[in-house]
Amino acid sequence: MFSKASQYAIKAIIYIWTQSLQDSKVGAKAIGAAIDAPEAFTAKILQQLSRANLIGSIKGPNGGFYANESHANKTLKDVVRAVDGESLFSGCSLGLNKCSEKNPCPLHFEIVEVRKKLDHMLTNKSIRHLAVEVIKGETNIKHIIQVE
Amino acid sequence: MFSKASQYAIKAIIYIWTQSLQDSKVGAKAIGAAIDAPEAFTAKILQQLSRANLIGSIKGPNGGFYANESHANKTLKDVVRAVDGESLFSGCSLGLNKCSEKNPCPLHFEIVEVRKKLDHMLTNKSIRHLAVEVIKGETNIKHIIQVE
DNA sequence: AACATATAGGATGATTTTGTCCTAAATATA
DNA sequence: TATATTTAGGACAAAATCATCCTATATGTT
Ligand code: FES
Ligand code: FES
Numbered sequence: 412m413f414s415k416a417s418q419y420a421i422k423a424i425i426y427i428w429t430q431s432l433q434d435s436k437v438g439a440k441a442i443g444a445a446i447d448a449p450e451a452f453t454a455k456i457l458q459q460l461s462r463a464n465l466i467g468s469i470k471g472p473n474g475g476f477y478a479n480e481s482h483a484n485k486t487l488k489d490v491v492r493a494v495d496g497e498s499l500f501s502g503c504s505l506g507l508n509k510c511s512e513k514n515p516c517p518l519h520f521e522i523v524e525v526r527k528k529l530d531h532m533l534t535n536k537s538i539r540h541l542a543v544e545v546i547k548g549e550t551n552i553k554h555i556i557q558v559e
Numbered sequence: 560m561f562s563k564a565s566q567y568a569i570k571a572i573i574y575i576w577t578q579s580l581q582d583s584k585v586g587a588k589a590i591g592a593a594i595d596a597p598e599a600f601t602a603k604i605l606q607q608l609s610r611a612n613l614i615g616s617i618k619g620p621n622g623g624f625y626a627n628e629s630h631a632n633k634t635l636k637d638v639v640r641a642v643d644g645e646s647l648f649s650g651c652s653l654g655l656n657k658c659s660e661k662n663p664c665p666l667h668f669e670i671v672e673v674r675k676k677l678d679h680m681l682t683n684k685s686i687r688h689l690a691v692e693v694i695k696g697e698t699n700i701k702h703i704i705q706v707e
Numbered sequence: 708a709a710c711a712t713a714t715a716g717g718a719t720g721a722t723t724t725t726g727t728c729c730t731a732a733a734t735a736t737a
Numbered sequence: 738t739a740t741a742t743t744t745a746g747g748a749c750a751a752a753a754t755c756a757t758c759c760t761a762t763a764t765g766t767t
Contacts, residue, residue, distance in 0.1 A: 412673075414725090415724080415726095416724080418653050421665075422653055438742095439744075449727080452725065452727080454744075454745090455725095455745095457744085458745060458746075461744085468743095469744080470734060470743055470744045471732095471741090471742060472736070472741065473735065473742085474733085474734075474743045476744085498560075499560060504566075505561070505570055514699050515698050516699055517692060517693065517698045517699075521679070522680065525677050527676075528669075528673040528675075528676050531672075532669035532670065532672070532673055535669075541665045550665045550667070551664055552653070552655075552664065553655075554655055555655070555656065555659075562754075563754080563755065564755075586713065597755085597756060597757080598757095600757080602714075602715090603715095603716090603756085605714085606715060606716075610715095617713085617714080619711090619713055619763055619764030619765055620711065620712045620765045622712075622764075622765085623713075623714085
């Protein structure tokens, strides 16, 4: 459903918000560790998010990534779009050259419903809100270590 | 959402049904042409569908692929599973090692809703039924040629 | 039996995605 | 100004996906 890159992007931006809500910037290394993702690859993805103005970044000592009010209206849909492009949200899901109501593929009208739910999932809660849930411990962005 | 392979698989099996409803088997070459997919790659996917008993195949002159009553209870979900595996339907969509209600990721409860729709899309109509719609011209499995 | 046709399957190659590594640029601090 | 730190970005490598090609196997026809 989501590429590895966008999975990392989603977890990373939520993590950045959890830290920004406590007024601290985070580095690529810390982010990679916090979301169980390879550091260098994560850094690439953070670049994309920064270029797309979904997060901010500052170089040098005490630098890092952060999110603030200027990013508050961005959604996870913007994140997925920045990393994976539009394909999940538009175009024919069976790869026909054109998605249209007039010449639909066999899945067209059902895909519309799936995409509606997908859209809801990626836009109804703000990223900040998702971060608060993580802070409260209601949800996780890191592997659960199974203890027997 | 779907890999190229499963897009081809879905279109191929629907096409096979359209032909089987008219009592004729189809070869890999004809299938590739009918769904705008590369012939050799399509042949590989047809092998997978055949091995999974989602379609039948016969070698030699007058051979080809077909579907009959013995395949009538198979769904597009079986097709996607045979080609892409379970990942679209189970496991954590953000890549956590475990998907659970007790330790959910930020998208967990919303993903459940998306998957519900996805499941509906891939199981509510029989493949035969989808083939009938194609025969009637209500839906398409081939690129639409744009004439200006 | 010989031959032609069509699927099965292995080997290989191209492309995309995923991931690593190194250097450049920016910036805080001493 | 020199140095250390951290993001930016290019080059490269590994793995997965997408795609092609060739040979084996099965089977119908002559
Ligand atoms: S035509 Fe295939 S999804 Fe719209
Ligand atoms: S825990 Fe992520 S989808 Fe269930």
